[in-house]
Amino acid sequence: SQQGEEDPQALSIQEGENATMNCSYKTSINNLQWYRQNSGRGLVHLILIRSNEREKHSGRLRVTLDTSKKSSSLLITASRAADTASYFCATSAGNNRKLIWGLGTSLAVNP
Template sequence: SQQGEEDPQALSIQEGENATMNCSYKTSINNLQWYRQNSGRGLVHLILIRSNEREKHSGRLRVTLDTSKKSSSLLITASRAADTASYFCATDASSNYQLIWGAGTKLIIKP
């Protein structure tokens, strides 16, 4: 069952610009996570934000969470060609070990 929905589905920007991706979900959550997937590879965890947090930073990444709107955003500042990848949000809504995944945003950074 898919809970998260990312927006936009695809995003193409120039190197050096900021990239913003959004994620919406449907039920109450314990935390929300963002993962990156390079083409044809597995996913790599980027950042986790708990339901009682509103903003979190990690290097060039900034994540916000609005539980009243059931939405989150991932901002990548000063984008680089190496940021080209698909980005997925995943929500942890229960105690049964599962994450619920969105369909992903494909980000292309043009040199």
């Protein structure tokens, strides 16, 4: 089952612009993670934000979490062509900490 819903489903921007994608989920969570998947490759972990955190940064990535709205956003600043990939959010909830995945946002950064 998939709990997360990312939007937009697809995003196309020019190099140097910022990219923002959102993830909404349905139940209370322990933490939320963002992963990147380049075409034909496995997923790569980007950042984890816990339910008691509101914002985290990692390099050009900024993640926010609003537990009242059950949503998170991933901002990639000063995008590069190499950022072209699909981005997935995954939430962890309950005692078994099972990850629930969204459908992903496909980001295209045009040179």
